[in-house]
Amino acid sequence: xxxxQRDETACYYLYRQVKNENTFLGIIGCTSIDDYMSGVIxxxxxxxxxxxxxxxxxxxxxxxxxxPVLFCYPDDEKINALTADVMTYRSDYDFTTTxxxxxxxxxxxxxxxxxLIQERFSKIPAIYIADGHHRSAAAALLGKLRRAKDxxxxxxxxxxxxxxxxxxxxxxxxxxxNRVVKDLNGLSxxxxxxxxSKSFIVSEMNEFIFKPTRKHxxxxxxxxxxxxxxxxxxxxxxxxxxxxxxxxxLTEHVLAPILNVHDLKTDKRIGFVPGIKGAxxxxxxxxxxxxxxxxxxxxxxxxxxxxxxDTNNIMPPKSTWVEPKxxxxxxxxxxxx
Numbered sequence: 352x353x354x355x356q357r358d359e360t361a362c363y364y365l366y367r368q369v370k371n372e373n374t375f376l377g378i379i380g381c382t383s384i385d386d387y388m389s390g391v392i393x394x395x396x397x398x399x400x401x402x403x404x405x406x407x408x409x410x411x412x413x414x415x416x417x418x419p420v421l422f423c424y425p426d427d428e429k430i431n432a433l434t435a436d437v438m439t440y441r442s443d444y445d446f447t448t449t450x451x452x453x454x455x456x457x458x459x460x461x462x463x464x465x466x467l468i469q470e471r472f473s474k475i476p477a478i479y480i481a482d483g484h485h486r487s488a489a490a491a492l493l494g495k496l497r498r499a500k501d502x503x504x505x506x507x508x509x510x511x512x513x514x515x516x517x518x519x520x521x522x523x524x525x526x527x528x529n530r531v532v533k534d535l536n537g538l539s540x541x542x543x544x545x546x547x548s549k550s551f552i553v554s555e556m557n558e559f560i561f562k563p564t565r566k567h568x569x570x571x572x573x574x575x576x577x578x579x580x581x582x583x584x585x586x587x588x589x590x591x592x593x594x595x596x597x598x599x600x601l602t603e604h605v606l607a608p609i610l611n612v613h614d615l616k617t618d619k620r621i622g623f624v625p626g627i628k629g630a631x632x633x634x635x636x637x638x639x640x641x642x643x644x645x646x647x648x649x650x651x652x653x654x655x656x657x658x659x660x661d662t663n664n665i666m667p668p669k670s671t672w673v674e675p676k677x678x679x680x681x682x683x684x685x686x687x688x
Contacts, residue, residue: 363380363460364378364458365377365379370453373675375523375675376518376519377519378434379456382478383511393661403488407493416486418483418679419514419677420513420516421675423522424517425520430467430471454681481673509684512684516677518675524673525652527650528623528624528626528648528672529623530622530645531644532622532642533621536611546609551604552579554579555577556577556579561579564649570630571647572634573643580646593667598648598651598670602615602667615669624636626650651666
């Protein structure tokens, strides 16, 4: 039996994912490494060279992309109308994985539909990577190497492109990404709160679960109590794309100076909890003694993410948790041609 079935003609896929109460709808297709290298594809995350190289080596050996990069683009009425029309037909693939996520795929192979998608996308000035910075960098790295070696290079070779799933902004969800710290760096609860009040208005919240309600308000769970921390005026620069991020405010005014956590990537005393797991997980982590304190952040908006990418800035590690998450091997793009 053939495990993989190859499409007879070049096509796009309309992809729908249903997870819990959320539905995500996007188009699967390929994008050019030239758009990545020229900056039409906007990035907001720092990539690690070693990891880029590793992924490039993996691509060289496997010769395929098995996990599309998540891109987002501004909603387009004509594309939305096309996808709504495609969904009126019977899907080509429809199944639910063991994690109870439903995946549905429609093949888009009509010349008119393909043309419309290409025309509309060619008018979009920039698209943004929501998830998959390393995969994008590795695809460009591989493409550049192959171009250098390829004497009959035309630009149409498979390695000039890589697999992506393109979601309109309205179809992506950015969740908060929260922090837990193992200890209070030798401080008592009272000393810690006193230090916090230099930069924040600290209010105790009489709630079983508390989440920040707006930007620049953090939640904190400590010693069986929830607190609201509101950044005081002058603590951050509102005109700074990175400095005005709540993750930056937390690092610069709490984690680094008070708790002595300086490197989020390597410090063993800090842990990260995706917002999709709920604020209950923060409370539980502290109540069970796995951490001394938990901080909840308000989710980063799409506008803020774009502001950072458009100004060529980099987000701190673990700033956003983006949904949907794609299954590996759902759709495959071969680099062998």
